[in-house]
Amino acid sequence: MELLLDSLYSAFLLFISFDPELFEIVGVSLTVSSLSTLVASLIGLPCGFFIAFTTFPGKRFVITVLNTLLALPTVVIGLVVYSFISRRGIFGPLELLYTQKAIIIGQVILIVPVIATLTIAAISRIDKRYRSTALTLGANELQMALVIFREAKYGVIAALIAAFGRAIAEVGIAMMLGGNAKGFTRTMTTAMALEYDKGEFVLAVALGCILLAFAFFINMLFHFFQGRTDIDAV
Amino acid sequence: MLYNIRNLKRVHGDSTILDIDALDLDSGRICTLIGPNGAGKTTLLNILAFLDMPTSGEICFMDEPVRFNGTRLHQLRQKVTLVAQYPILFTGSVRRNIEYGLKLRRLAVPERREMVERVLDMVGMSRFIEADAHKLSGGETKRVALARALAIEPQVLLCDEPTANVDTENQEIILEILKRCNREQNVSLIFATHYLSQSTRLADTTIILQNGRLTLNTRENVFQATLMEKYGERRIYRLGSRLTLEVEAQRSARCGQRCTVTIAPEKISLHRAETVDEKAANCWFGTIKRLEKLNVDVKMTVDCGIEVQVLQPLSEYQGKPLFLGEKVALTIAVDDVVLS
Amino acid sequence: MTVTKVILAGMTVLLLAAGPALAEDRVLTMSTTTSTQASGLLDILLPEFRKDTGIEIKVVAKGTGAAIRDGMDGNVDVIFVHAKGREEKFVEEGYGTRRYAVMHNDFIILGPPADPAGIKGMEDASAALEKIAAGDAQFISRGDDSGTHTKEQFLWKSTDLKLIQQTQTIVKKGQEVVVTSITPADSDDWYISIGQGMGKTITYTDEKEAYTLADRGTFIKYKYGKTPAVDLEVLSEGDEALSNPYGVIPVNPKKYPHVRYDMARDFAEWITSKRGQKLINDYRLEGKQLFYADAIDVDQL
Numbered sequence: 001m002e003l004l005l006d007s008l009y010s011a012f013l014l015f016i017s018f019d020p021e022l023f024e025i026v027g028v029s030l031t032v033s034s035l036s037t038l039v040a041s042l043i044g045l046p047c048g049f050f051i052a053f054t055t056f057p058g059k060r061f062v063i064t065v066l067n068t069l070l071a072l073p074t075v076v077i078g079l080v081v082y083s084f085i086s087r088r089g090i091f092g093p094l095e096l097l098y099t100q101k102a103i104i105i106g107q108v109i110l111i112v113p114v115i116a117t118l119t120i121a122a123i124s125r126i127d128k129r130y131r132s133t134a135l136t137l138g139a140n141e142l143q144m145a146l147v148i149f150r151e152a153k154y155g156v157i158a159a160l161i162a163a164f165g166r167a168i169a170e171v172g173i174a175m176m177l178g179g180n181a182k183g184f185t186r187t188m189t190t191a192m193a194l195e196y197d198k199g200e201f202v203l204a205v206a207l208g209c210i211l212l213a214f215a216f217f218i219n220m221l222f223h224f225f226q227g228r229t230d231i232d233a234v
Numbered sequence: 235m236l237y238n239i240r241n242l243k244r245v246h247g248d249s250t251i252l253d254i255d256a257l258d259l260d261s262g263r264i265c266t267l268i269g270p271n272g273a274g275k276t277t278l279l280n281i282l283a284f285l286d287m288p289t290s291g292e293i294c295f296m297d298e299p300v301r302f303n304g305t306r307l308h309q310l311r312q313k314v315t316l317v318a319q320y321p322i323l324f325t326g327s328v329r330r331n332i333e334y335g336l337k338l339r340r341l342a343v344p345e346r347r348e349m350v351e352r353v354l355d356m357v358g359m360s361r362f363i364e365a366d367a368h369k370l371s372g373g374e375t376k377r378v379a380l381a382r383a384l385a386i387e388p389q390v391l392l393c394d395e396p397t398a399n400v401d402t403e404n405q406e407i408i409l410e411i412l413k414r415c416n417r418e419q420n421v422s423l424i425f426a427t428h429y430l431s432q433s434t435r436l437a438d439t440t441i442i443l444q445n446g447r448l449t450l451n452t453r454e455n456v457f458q459a460t461l462m463e464k465y466g467e468r469r470i471y472r473l474g475s476r477l478t479l480e481v482e483a484q485r486s487a488r489c490g491q492r493c494t495v496t497i498a499p500e501k502i503s504l505h506r507a508e509t510v511d512e513k514a515a516n517c518w519f520g521t522i523k524r525l526e527k528l529n530v531d532v533k534m535t536v537d538c539g540i541e542v543q544v545l546q547p548l549s550e551y552q553g554k555p556l557f558l559g560e561k562v563a564l565t566i567a568v569d570d571v572v573l574s
Numbered sequence: 575m576t577v578t579k580v581i582l583a584g585m586t587v588l589l590l591a592a593g594p595a596l597a598e599d600r601v602l603t604m605s606t607t608t609s610t611q612a613s614g615l616l617d618i619l620l621p622e623f624r625k626d627t628g629i630e631i632k633v634v635a636k637g638t639g640a641a642i643r644d645g646m647d648g649n650v651d652v653i654f655v656h657a658k659g660r661e662e663k664f665v666e667e668g669y670g671t672r673r674y675a676v677m678h679n680d681f682i683i684l685g686p687p688a689d690p691a692g693i694k695g696m697e698d699a700s701a702a703l704e705k706i707a708a709g710d711a712q713f714i715s716r717g718d719d720s721g722t723h724t725k726e727q728f729l730w731k732s733t734d735l736k737l738i739q740q741t742q743t744i745v746k747k748g749q750e751v752v753v754t755s756i757t758p759a760d761s762d763d764w765y766i767s768i769g770q771g772m773g774k775t776i777t778y779t780d781e782k783e784a785y786t787l788a789d790r791g792t793f794i795k796y797k798y799g800k801t802p803a804v805d806l807e808v809l810s811e812g813d814e815a816l817s818n819p820y821g822v823i824p825v826n827p828k829k830y831p832h833v834r835y836d837m838a839r840d841f842a843e844w845i846t847s848k849r850g851q852k853l854i855n856d857y858r859l860e861g862k863q864l865f866y867a868d869a870i871d872v873d874q875l
Contacts, residue, residue: 010744087781129322132285137335138312182767194769198719199643
């Protein structure tokens with residue numbers, strides 16, 4: 001209890017003192033997770049849409065594989081990506097290891113299945129009649145797809161929020177591929193892991209509080225952009 | 235010709251949903267599609283709207299063979315639109331729903347606005363223009379869906395049960411709109427219905443579908459009947475309050491069970507009342523209530539307690555003309571009756 | 575029902591199996607640093623200690639800061655770390671009874687074989703760091719408040735470089751506490767603090783072809799005990815300032831009455847005895863001596 005109170009107070013102190021280190025860490029976390037979510041959505045949304053929308057042999061199998069990938073440990077992703085981008089790996093010359101790009105690569109692999117599976121679920125829930133309605137009103141295949149997408153908006157946004165949450169909260173990839181370099185790749189989670197290792201529990205939990213605060217703030221923003229009237233439709 | 239259909243089949247799994255040898259529909263007409271549930275009406279409408287693909291067979295639309303792939307299909311779809319039995323509205327306002335087809339057609343904003351107002355006015359939904367589409371009642375939804383279809387000014391308007399689940403007042407409104415479209419804008423109208431009265435009132439052509447097949451390709455004579463008596467292979471049905479009809483047993487049924495009887499109008503023979511034995515089987519007496527010349531046929535409506543349509547080739551009619559109000563007898567051959 | 579029974583039965587068996595260990599109660603909990611554990615020395619020492627005394631030691635390996643913190647929180651009975659100043663403070667503040675000097679190894683400055691900063695063979699660690707700072711090469715700092723990090727900060731202080739002190743105010747037990755760390759000034763381009771363990775820091779440095787300060791034990795493991803081996807080489811060693819003394823401190827029973835002080839003292843005395851010291855001196859990692867006994871003169875071993 002004392003730890004929690006101390007931590008909350010410390011978080012508050014850090015926050016109001018505009019601790020530059022803290023804001024740097026928060027900035028790195030937000031940048032990396034946002035970019036990961038952006039890139040992953042460019043892959044995951046079309047994938048999910050395609051899988052939900054078409055029938056092809058092995059569709060069920062693909063969905064099962066995607067669901068399995070949801071359980072992929074960050075450490076495994078970290079290791080695999082590491083072996084590719086390490087100086088001795090195939091992509092070694094690109095000098096990606098211990099950069100924000102490396103974290104983004106790892107996190108994209110982590111959250112593409114999240115976005116894809118949740119998109120599949122969201123699209124599958126959409127009434128089939130939207131499809132024929134759009135077509136009969138003169139939409140081509142792409143325009144019809146956009147209609148479905150728009151109808152599935154809440155589900156898709158929920159998928160993106162979930163993916164962002166997963167990215168910003170994970171520690172394995174950021175630690176293994178980012179290397180926790182202060183000012184470059186130190187994210188809120190790796191900073192917390194570090195403070196724990198240092199025995200500075202107060203600081204670790206304080207960072208945790210700030211992470212939660214930011215996550216809350218971002219979710220509120222999403223809700224705000226969805227519009228007040230739409231919340232009850234979620 | 236609007237549609238020419240030849241040997242069309244739609245198979246789903248093991249069951250054949252549609253099996254139509256030949257069907258020709260003229261443009262600029264109102265055509266009704268009647269038949270019991272599961273007869274294939276919706277499937278046929280979907281195929282006519284190019285939303286579903288026949289398993290085999292050919293369809294020509296405006297004398298052009300339809301190929302159910304490629305970009306041409308999209309162009310064809312733009313000329314035809316379908317209002318489903320349970321239409322769904324896009325999330326958002328009523329305005330957005332109606333604008334959708336217009337945006338796809340790249341209509342300028344002022345024209346779009348004008349059209350939205352016009353069609354909403356037609357369906358009597360003007361005050362709902364900014365309403366949330368998902369908060370409308372069933373009848374309102376249907377009217378907005380109709381307005382949405384009308385807005386794109388289709389050449390062919392297909393409606394699946396346009397008046398089902400709509401209160402009587404709105405039914406009339408909808409039918410009136412459909413009629414007006416056909417008359418004023420020369421929209422070809424094809425709609426499925428189970429209301430016979432609508433068919434009688436509106437249709438130039440009626441298609442009867444039964445188990446995916448066209449029963450009769452002309453006018454209607456569809457009645458509710460009750461099985462009264464069975465003997466051997468014969469069944470006696472009662473229609474209305476006093477008419478009886480003797481038919482071949484077509485399927486098992488219990489006495490008292492109700493069914494639908496369809497009699498092909500061209501298969502009914504007409505006689506002057508005094509020339510027929512009153513006790514003959516399947517002989518109904520009535521008076522001619524309406525006479526109408528249709529192309530090479532004469533269509534007569536005979537009031538026998540229920541109204542029966544009779545179709546006679548013009549040449550035959552001219553041989554022994556009948557007059558309005560004249561008492562006549564009609565006889566129906568046992569095998570010309572379809573039970574469903 | 576059946577499943578529940580099976581689970582219950584399983585748990586019972588487990589409890590019975592674990593029972594003797596619990597009942598014997600000759601278990602000591604010790605916190606140490608990850609590098610100590612990674613050196614493999616404990617794998618030699620602890621079984622021998624058990625053979626001699628019957629006491630089993632449960633090892634919790636963390637960073638130096640967390641290891642000491644475990645002692646301050648009374649989570650462990652004894653600490654075995656290598657941060658002399660902090661160990662002494664630990665005793666001063668009453669958390670530990672006394673510090674037993676056990677052994678030392680040494681720190682080394684590692685760098686890429688190409689050695690762009692040109693520090694190869696320099697004995698003076700401070701001078702070597704100054705050259706690294708002057709060149710284009712990067713320096714990777716553990717930055718995790720560990721013993722190695724503490725040593726590194728100490729070395730920077732001994733250079734002529736301008737330093738900056740970063741502070742963070744946090745709250746502990748309702749009191750505001752300032753946490754500080756020291757880095758060379760204007761070092762954003764070349765000084766990278768990664769806040770990770772020694773092993774990770776070595777691989778990181780190897781990847782970046784940079785310089786770092788490391789303890790010899792971990793380096794030997796990464797250089798000779800692994801494939802692929804790191805390319806890094808020892809470029810500067812031998813400075814008196816690079817010595818890394820290890821100490822054992824039993825947690826003070828006056829502070830935490832529940833700690834097993836007797837056993838902790840037994841361990842401290844055993845490890846500083848002739849037997850313990852000899853084991854330490856004879857320990858070889860990849861054929862190389864790692865630790866030098868401090869408690870007893872080498873000649874007497």
